[in-house]
Amino acid sequence: MSSPSRPGARRRARSPIPATGPTALAVLAARLRCPNCAGSLVPADRALACARGHRFDLARQGHVALLAPRRKRAAGDAADMVVSRETFLRAGHYAPIAAAVQAAARPIAARTADAAPSVVDLGASTGYYLAALLRELRAWWGVALDASAPALRRAVRAHPRIAAIACDVWQPLPIQDAAARLVVNVFAPRNGPEIARVLSPDGALIVVTPTPRHLHQLVPVLGMLGVAPDKRARVHATLSARFEAVDHRAVAFDMTLTHQDVLALVAMGPSAHHVETAAVRRHLARLPAAIRVTASVDVETFRRRA
Numbered sequence: 350m351s352s353p354s355r356p357g358a359r360r361r362a363r364s365p366i367p368a369t370g371p372t373a374l375a376v377l378a379a380r381l382r383c384p385n386c387a388g389s390l391v392p393a394d395r396a397l398a399c400a401r402g403h404r405f406d407l408a409r410q411g412h413v414a415l416l417a418p419r420r421k422r423a424a425g426d427a428a429d430m431v432v433s434r435e436t437f438l439r440a441g442h443y444a445p446i447a448a449a450v451q452a453a454a455r456p457i458a459a460r461t462a463d464a465a466p467s468v469v470d471l472g473a474s475t476g477y478y479l480a481a482l483l484r485e486l487r488a489w490w491g492v493a494l495d496a497s498a499p500a501l502r503r504a505v506r507a508h509p510r511i512a513a514i515a516c517d518v519w520q521p522l523p524i525q526d527a528a529a530r531l532v533v534n535v536f537a538p539r540n541g542p543e544i545a546r547v548l549s550p551d552g553a554l555i556v557v558t559p560t561p562r563h564l565h566q567l568v569p570v571l572g573m574l575g576v577a578p579d580k581r582a583r584v585h586a587t588l589s590a591r592f593e594a595v596d597h598r599a600v601a602f603d604m605t606l607t608h609q610d611v612l613a614l615v616a617m618g619p620s621a622h623h624v625e626t627a628a629v630r631r632h633l634a635r636l637p638a639a640i641r642v643t644a645s646v647d648v649e650t651f652r653r654r655a
């Protein structure tokens with residue numbers, strides 16, 4: 350971080366632990382898992398290594414790839430999507446969602462006796478929600494999992510207690526059994542069996558999914574991907590074998606978005622693959638400069654079934 354006036358630098362100065370990305374990796378290494386042999390990892394010189402000699406070098410930007418050999422790499426978000434996501438989130442439009450995730454985590458944090466509990470964010474992207482959690486959970490450490498290297502570069506800088514790991518969340522997660530007290534999953538793919546494996550027996554999973562009303566003023570006008578009416582039921586169905594829902598927060602609020610905000614919002618998500626920017630600009634030209642748009646999500650906490 351070159352300028353002390355940038356937001357990330359301010360957050361670092363306020364943090365109780367003046368660690369860097371690699372230090373978070375050192376703290377969390379023993380809870381990570383070698384993708385080749387499932388052994389635990391220790392920090393080596395700018396790398397992580399297991400007892401069998403498998404070695405994973407840190408990228409220049411501080412994250413590390415823990416990918417099984419000979420696997421086709423998962424397609425994470427491209428660099429331009431990540432820039433759009435960072436721009437949109439930094440403007441604070443989804444701050445009420447981050448606050449709801451913090452609130453959902455509070456009862457879980459209150460019950461842990463672990464001196465350095467860890468939270469794993471599946472599909473963490475820039476680490477926006479993970480950093481929000483770590484600002485609140487002062488003794489916790491966070492693992493950002495994502496397939497996108499441009500996203501993980503940002504996650505490393507989002508909070509000093511974040512270790513950022515490139516992986517495919519549809520494969521065995523590079524996390525030891527029962528190593529996480531909390532798993533969070535915000536608008537991202539979720540792998541129920543693996544989440545259950547990495548959670549401690551008293552651990553919890555917080556899932557954020559959009560409702561059919563999410564961005565409803567924009568979806569039909571801009572041709573964005575809508576949310577299926579049974580989205581929440583489908584999430585429950587994929588998790589119900591291993592988890593029971595214990596808390597539900599319906600979070601809905603109106604945002605006032607500029608055309609630039611809307612362009613970033615479209616470009617940061619799955620609609621980016623379906624909608625042409627030029628078409629979005631044409632549609633926007635017919636809309637007012639400030640557009641009221643509803644955000645509507647379910648924030649649900651699940652516990653492992655006994």
Ligand SMILES: C[S@@+](CC[C@H](N)C(=O)[O-])C[C@H]1O[C@@H](n2cnc3c(N)ncnc32)[C@H](O)[C@@H]1O
Nearest residue numbers: 423425426472473474495496497517518535537
């Ligand atoms: C819609 S974004 C949400 C990101 C973040 N949770 C947020 O809300 O800001 C989904 C994220 O999942 C990641 N992703 C998609 N498929 C993945 C996979 N198979 N393995 C790991 N990450 C994946 C993408 O790179 C992207 O960062």
Ligand SMILES: [Zn+2]
Nearest residue numbers: 383386399403
């Ligand atoms: Zn190994």
